[in-house]
Amino acid sequence: MAAPTEHVEVSSSSADPTETPEPKPPEPTRDPESSDSEPAGPDPHEDEDEDGGEPAAPKVRETPEDIRLEAIANTVAVHPGRDVLVCGDVDGDVYAFSYSCTEGETRELWSSGHHLKSCRQVRFSADGQKVFTVSRDKAVHELDVERGQLVTRIRGAHAAPINSLLLVDENILATGDDKGTLKVWDMRKGTSIMDLKHHDDYISDIAVDQAKRILLTASGDGTLGVFNIKRRRFELLSEYQSGDLTSVALMKRGKKVVCGSSEGTIYIFNWNGFGATSDRFAVKAESVDCIVPVTDSIMCTGSMDGYIRAINLLPNRVIGCIGQHVGEPIEELATSWDSRFLVSTGHDQLIKFWDISSLPNTTVNEYRKRKKKDGRMKSLTKKAHGDNDFFSGLVEETEKKEQDNEEEEEEEEDSDSDSGSD
Template sequence: LSSDSRKSSCTKANFSNPADAEEEKEPKLRDTPEDISFEASANTIAFHPSRDVIAAGDVDGDVYLYSYSCLEGGNQELWSSGHHLKSCREVSFSHDGQKLFTVSKDKSIHILSVEEGRLVTRVPKAHSSALNSLLVIDEHLFATGDDNGMLKVWDLRKGTAFMEMQQHEEYISGMAIDENKKLLLTTSGDGTMGVFNLKRHRFELQSESQNGDLTSIALMKRGKKVACGSSDGTIYLFNWNGFGATSDRFAVKAESIDCMVPVTENVLCTGSIDGVIRAVNILPNRVIGSVGQHLGEPIEQLAKSHTGQLLASCGHDQKVKFWDISSLSSIVVDDYRKRKKGGQLKALSRKAFGGGDDFFADLREEIEAPKEEEEEKEKEDSDESDSD
């Protein structure tokens, strides 16, 4: 990896002379990088904070680092690591981009050198249960959550956890922290959100239980709202400092919301078991449209690039896919009236429904076929009536 930060290659080509371009045989420029394929399903992905680099961890416990480019054939594997004995559940870069944190079903925490993929720090039995979630807080602190609801907050300077609390009855699915690094929020399979005070090293409160598992969390509206995804396809909203009960809820037309990532202060993207990535506006609550999909395959995780122009997703199809989300920053939804039911999910990018192939084509054909048959029958009846 070059230590110099470089301009993203996902920009439009500028050739002063078409003949020169043809002569140089420049690689074809794409809207987004090509898919990255793996031998096993990727559970987790994370973008580097300043370079065109993405990390991924798979169900076999392997961790990969790739550089990505919008030039055809431009993606390149930089290194891979097989240190975990079981599935790698979460990867996350340090804020300076020099370290990569990973947690695994094997109960261990690994910290790798981004430059070489070398194992720098290993905590073999970090939890008594399989690790499921990870949050890097600052240059010294990070938090981990496991399958039994245990939360630990670690200090790299001491090499130990200074907070250990088990307030959840089920797995910790996601974590978020406020700008002041004071309150750590957790979502859990027990349907609740937990609030922990890092400054005072104590548990603050737990929200009322919601329907289904809470699977993901995102801070929206400049930290004034907390959005939680759920296994029943509902987004639950909490006011900041009003964590006990929801202020609003929004049922997205999806079987589940398994992961989500904020794109702007008002818009987030969700991934579901149906394989569709939806862009959702928060207050007013609207599904804006589809960013992309893993055809018929559940989506495990979403991540936003350091430029904010790309979204990456990983699913059960053993691929990491890239999507152009640059248009989402200019979308403004200011209509609070209830949206009419029905209608096709709007495509928000050229790749949104499979590179021009309509994702709902089969569904529409099923709807239209009976209609055509009915019209044909009416025509036949009319012909018979005329002959009579």
């Protein structure tokens, strides 16, 4: 998660309450992509096809429809066992949606306006019954998933605005604020059991190992922090990196730790070797603001340039483009409970869905592939470069031909290729 920024409020104009427009007959909801020549009024035969047969079945898409919000969402999380997501926006509101590939079935379930300022992070509990949120108003909230009701509120949880949140287990959660303070909370008591400040700038992201013993914090001061939960103490800080560390994730079955940065570089640490990086990979991106692991070797990253990249770790390769929020920074990524979809939120006030079901089967050659002449990344989904469904088939066919041509050329050049990082 990148550095917190203040956003201009999104205002919507409302009609003058003194005006009373003449009542109009209700119009049926139409797909915005449908033809303008379709009749606006109700059609007595709209449920039947042209031959007078059975009514047409609802259209099933490859991915759920985009969700348009009233304000920019800073954060998104997906339910661990259902097709439900929650998001928090810059106005402090939290929304829950159920999503579906059947057209017209994605809908809002509830909304909560308990935060007074921007909601920075939302997370589901492991059992999916609770949602935890943190905000610029320095509060920690616990909500009921079914109805969105506020269950627990910790006012003034930090002295500075809270920026990051991690659920360690069903009772323990960790929070990091804009001044570099890390707190660990026991929600059964509603009190903090750790309160440590070793960073000089905001804590952008928090991760924990599988044993739930070591907390890792990425900070805007350019360091990775290591904290021992069991012993409730600070362990060490890494050496300073150039640029803010914006995200942290564990890869390679916990043997590697990767950190994204505001400089567009991914820093790689060995487990138990946090003092200095073991490797670094410069991605041709403005930044690497968020990281979500897909497999032990493949991760998806979001950037300020609006692109979602699939990246392989060791060998370090940009596999291709998953999708984009055209020209708008990406705030956060999440994977669905069944690992079929990647969910993203950006400054275009949209929550988008991307089909990544085939990504785990991707194999990466040790040798570097020749770059495309136009500099365009390989498309890994039909919507990768913002193309609509009509042109997606043409794009795939063209890219397949280009890939076949590239593979023929690479057979002659593989012996001379460099297997190092880009």
